[in-house]
Amino acid sequence: MSSSTITEVPAAAGIVDPDLPRGGPPTDPLRVAAPARSRSAGRVGRALLPWLSPLALLVLWQALSSLGVLQESTLASPVTIAGTVRDLVTQGLFGSTLQQNTLVSAQRALLGFAIGAALAIVLALPAGLSAAGALVIDPPMQMLRMLPHLGLIPLFILWMGLGEQPKIALVAFGSVFPLYLNLVAGIRGVDRKIAEAATSMRLSRWQRIRYVVLPGAMPHAMTGLRQSLGVAWLTLIVAEQIAADRGIGKMIMDAREFLMNDVIVVGLVVYMLLGLLTDALVRLVERRVLAWRA
């Protein structure tokens, strides 16, 4: 008993390794959680794994349609919808193909989002960095964000007519707030201890903003960016369906007139894919910008 405790002493001392990183081994702490990822064969298998359940749902849908449980007049089957996609791509509907409509919608969303994001950054910097800026900018922003922006559609149509402008303006308006709010929170929530260390290194105010405040706000900014993007797509979908001469929304409205539920589903799937794609892009940016968090 006592001899075993003695032999354990050196091993116990070895555990206290001052150079052992807090998160685990020095290379990549994520590897510890998922060691199988290092093997390439296992990696491919794992990459496919998340697709299994959506695929199963699709098969179930098709089965229900084929068995007649799900009427084609209620919801078209996946096979029918695949055919519809082919027709929409090659022939189009009422003079415009699926690609053209997708491009128009994507342009509206991205342009509106870009304007909104730029506006959010321009407003959040003074509101986050200076007390005076916060006093001037924050109260109206807090009021406007409570305004249900989709309710502005009639007003925007009144002001800007039925062209591209009201849709882009509405998307921009909607996507300002998530990014603005997150960015202001990120800037104000900067780690005071790190900021103080920067002061002790005699960094100027601008240098502190450049090296401490803005990078420190990036995690929040990325969250805001993704939320803004989500709002941008949602706003676009609603705005397009109220009044549009082109785009996915117009295609869906036309399909409703002629009871083509397959075309409506295609439109929705396109929205979904566009949303997933842009979200994946932001996540890619996030991985690079926040590489230090790994």
Next chain:
Amino acid sequence: MARLSTPAAPRTSVTADSGPHPDAPVGPVAVVASHRRRFGEREVLRGIDLSIAPGELVALLGRSGCGKSTLLRGLAGLDDVPREEVRVTGRTAVAFQEPRLLPWQRVQRNVELALLAEGDRRDRARRATAALAEVGLAERCDAWPLHLSGGQAQRVSLARALVVEPELLLLDEPFSALDALTRIEMHQLVIELWRKHRMAILLVTHDVDEALALADRVVVLDQGLISYEWRTELPRTERSPERPEVAAARADILHALGVRPLPPNPDRDPVTGRLPHPTNPTRSNR
């Protein structure tokens, strides 16, 4: 026994294995005179007099909330203090209890940032690399701070303070969050660096043994006043706690801090030193 401090004369700190750098300025690097600080109702510093000579290693000891960090912040220029009360000549640098590295900059850049106000880019990079090599982390230049161990991060913090070649290095309990073995290594590293660079160091700590092991002068701060001062010229290698003068100083310092010694066990037989009953069942196994 506990000698109340008088404003320390600046040029009296020549000690056994320290001493100012030959090129260093002759006057003190920092003079604190009748320094008072008050936060609302509470007076945190109630008239502090302290002078730090070039190349001197001073430990500032005190309980939590005794005002020692406040004093350090004044010296570091982190708080606005009257210039006639806190005068610092030459450059200061601070290492805090937490490493306080910028997590979004790699280790090398973290050290370079301390030099942002001076030199060109290449010079900054060269000096940062040299400082990291001095603390033994040359190979971790490209690491992210969050991938470092606690001890490594604290060494980077030390390199960041050293890279500006300060005349006064302020250490605010920089070892207290480290495990015991890492702390010993850090002590050795600080002494090595201090011997090489000969800057003055003010080490704020609440660890009496750390202060005794490292400092030329131990200053005890209690309720906003300096209550005790101890100087030694003993080489650091000969400061074992068994040494009578070290043991006496330790007792005095603990007394100044208000820590009373543990009374002897009244159950113990005064002649044999034995306890009345065998209370340790594993004793028979040995």
